Amino acid sequence: MNKFLSIWAKAIFMFAIAALLQSCGGSDTDVSDDPQNDTLNPELNEKKKLIENAFYKIPSPAELYIFLKEEKVHFNKNLTNPTGNASKYNTTVKKAINFGVYASDLAYCSLFEQNQQTLDYYAVAKQLGDELGIVEGFDESVAERIDKNINNSDSLYKITSEAYWDAYTYLESQEKTSVLPFISTGSWLESVHIAIESVENFASDDEVVARVVEQELLLENLLGFLNTCDKDENLDPIIKDLKELMVVFEDLYNNEDVLITKPQFDAISSKVASIRKQFVE
Secondary structure, three states: OHHHHHHHHHHHHHHHHHHHHHOOOOOOOOOOOOOOHHHHOHHHHHHHHHHHHHOOOOOOOOHHHHHHHHOOOOOOHHHOOOHHHHHHOOOHHHHHHHHHHHHHHHHHHHHOOOHHHHHHHHHHHHHHHHHHOOOOOOOHHHHHHHHHOOOOHHHHHHHHHHHHHHHHHHHHHOOOHHHHHHHHHHHHHHHHHHHHHOOOOOOOOOHHHHHHHHHHHHHHHHHHHHOOOOOOOOOHHHHHHHHHHHHHHHHHHHOOOOOOOHHHHHHHHHHHHHHHHHHHO
16 A cells, blocks of 8 residues: 555645646637747746645645546536635635635636637636635736636636736745735635545545545645634634644555445545535535
């Protein structure tokens, strides 16, 4: 089990970094790669460094969705947080958590080429972003770019990916980091929720099931990040819940001949659903 997870950990890290770096360059309508960009564009290099440094702290909301799409998983709008819920988030903590949730849903919609829903989720993420004081990534200029490229799925993915990371780096640069733990948690948990609910028929050797198992590694990273944050009583119950989820994952180490059993998968699913319910309702 340890050896299996170690191998996958390296694969996840390299895959996620490659996916994130791919989203940093290019114009709205040109999605081709230029290998010279790395050396000729210092600003792009700096953004890449920021993203690489952020990886430990912020699991990418797109990483799981890229994988799901490659596995031919069907898009299911019912798995996302309805945009109509945004109006009931009336505290900074709720707004930050659900900004992360909606940013994750935004990545899901854009990767699965749901163009109108991408526009809808960008709008609701922008609404919460405005209320949180996030002025980079979720501003009128980006909204105009999305509207301009509403029929270009590749461009929409690139624009929304940049928006997420621009918002993150803006919060860091302005030392508005108190909301980042909540954004990070909401974003990661939403992607795990969607991955779990995308499993139609459980099988221990299913590739999507295996990817859910691998989330223990990102959960460990997320908890490591949350534990480095300034003391905040609003974080305490979230850390407690995530630690309980970690215990459920750790039960898998007792397995000898199988990666995960159906009861273990159901236990992870139940705990994720319970935590998410507290976030979005």
